[in-house]
Amino acid sequence: MLYYRPNIPMATVPITIHPYAFLGKEFLKYEDAKISVMTHAFMYGTAVFEGIRAYYNKEQDKLFVLHLEEHLARLLQSCKILRLQPYYTVEEMSKIVIELLQKNKPKSDAYIRPSWFKACERIGPSVIGDADEDSFVVTSIDLGDYLDTSKGVSVEVSSWRRISDNAIPPRAKINGSYVNTALSKANAQLSGYDEAIYLTEAGYVAEGSAMNLYIIRDGKLITSRVADNILEGITRSFIAKLAADELGLEFESRAIYRSELYVADEAFFCGTGAQIVPIGSIDHYQLGDSKAGPITAKLQALYNNIVRGKEAKYSNCLVEV
Numbered sequence: 001m002l003y004y005r006p007n008i009p010m011a012t013v014p015i016t017i018h019p020y021a022f023l024g025k026e027f028l029k030y031e032d033a034k035i036s037v038m039t040h041a042f043m044y045g046t047a048v049f050e051g052i053r054a055y056y057n058k059e060q061d062k063l064f065v066l067h068l069e070e071h072l073a074r075l076l077q078s079c080k081i082l083r084l085q086p087y088y089t090v091e092e093m094s095k096i097v098i099e100l101l102q103k104n105k106p107k108s109d110a111y112i113r114p115s116w117f118k119a120c121e122r123i124g125p126s127v128i129g130d131a132d133e134d135s136f137v138v139t140s141i142d143l144g145d146y147l148d149t150s151k152g153v154s155v156e157v158s159s160w161r162r163i164s165d166n167a168i169p170p171r172a173k174i175n176g177s178y179v180n181t182a183l184s185k186a187n188a189q190l191s192g193y194d195e196a197i198y199l200t201e202a203g204y205v206a207e208g209s210a211m212n213l214y215i216i217r218d219g220k221l222i223t224s225r226v227a228d229n230i231l232e233g234i235t236r237s238f239i240a241k242l243a244a245d246e247l248g249l250e251f252e253s254r255a256i257y258r259s260e261l262y263v264a265d266e267a268f269f270c271g272t273g274a275q276i277v278p279i280g281s282i283d284h285y286q287l288g289d290s291k292a293g294p295i296t297a298k299l300q301a302l303y304n305n306i307v308r309g310k311e312a313k314y315s316n317c318l319v320e321v
């Protein structure tokens with residue numbers, strides 16, 4: 001086969017899959033949670049998902065799920081856009097996620113992936129069909145950092161453009177749309193970078209391959225507009241609130257030009273999976289030194305305490321397992 005496979009060591013994220021999963025309407029051993037190779041979602045990408053994190057507090061021997069309801073509400077919104085017909089409410093899905101974690105008993109940080117998918121075996125990509133064609137699956141794994149959060153990562157502005165609302169709506173977490181992520185992330189890695197930033201077709205900054213983005217200029221936090229084809233990130237909104245309430249910083253959501261990335265005082269990615277990741281350089285333009293800038297570092301420290309249940313004021317973001 002003729003394709004370029006250079007000898008560059010690629011950073012892969014180590015995971016441990018938990019022993020139980022939920023599929024259809026029941027808990028199963030992970031190895032028994034199987035679907036057919038003719039599944040519509042496998043053939044056409046017709047599924048929606050969420051990535052949720054649970055944090056293990058070692059001192060208290062407790063596990064906390066972060067922003068559970070918000071993620072499950074967004075999952076139903078994604079179902080609506082893809083015309084899937086979910087048979088569980090947010091409350092019912094929350095109970096399933098918690099019960100799954102109680103069965104799996106992780107003793108480290110975990111990542112939970114609920115997904116609604118077109119489970120029928122059929123040729124033709126249309127999602128229109130009976131309600132019993134759609135199914136629900138939840139898996140969980142042990143997961144540490146997705147990207148290194150301890151230093152500034154290196155980033156390229158991708159030559160791949162962000163999918164647009166009139167093609168595959170980025171507002172929905174549709175499995176098939178993550179081919180856009182796969183292309184930009186792979187290209188960045190092959191070029192020796194840790195991550196990618198997409199521009200929109202109009203040339204504005206959208207987001208990272210699977211995370212939102214903030215830049216800091218003159219003490220102000222700036223993030224891309226929703227109109228620039230971003231996922232409306234739960235962490236993105238949370239950071240805006242933390243920055244205003246805890247650090248008294250101004251916040252702006254607006255069109256960002258590419259060259260503003262290069263002159264930013266600080267920049268960081270944020271997302272449930274990514275957490276808060278300082279950006280060290282973009283297209284070889286250095287931002288500060290190799291570690292998190294002062295505002296990024298403050299937000300990181302605050303975030304890390306909140307997610308492990310160490311800030312009573314923010315305990316309403318967490319569900320204890």
Ligand SMILES: Cc1ncc(COP(=O)(O)O)c(C=O)c1O
Pocket residue numbers: 051207208209210211212230231232233234235236270271272273
């Ligand atoms: C494309 C994309 N953007 C942004 C994010 C961050 O969103 P959130 O903070 O809701 O996890 C994610 C992660 O889910 C993502 O996949």
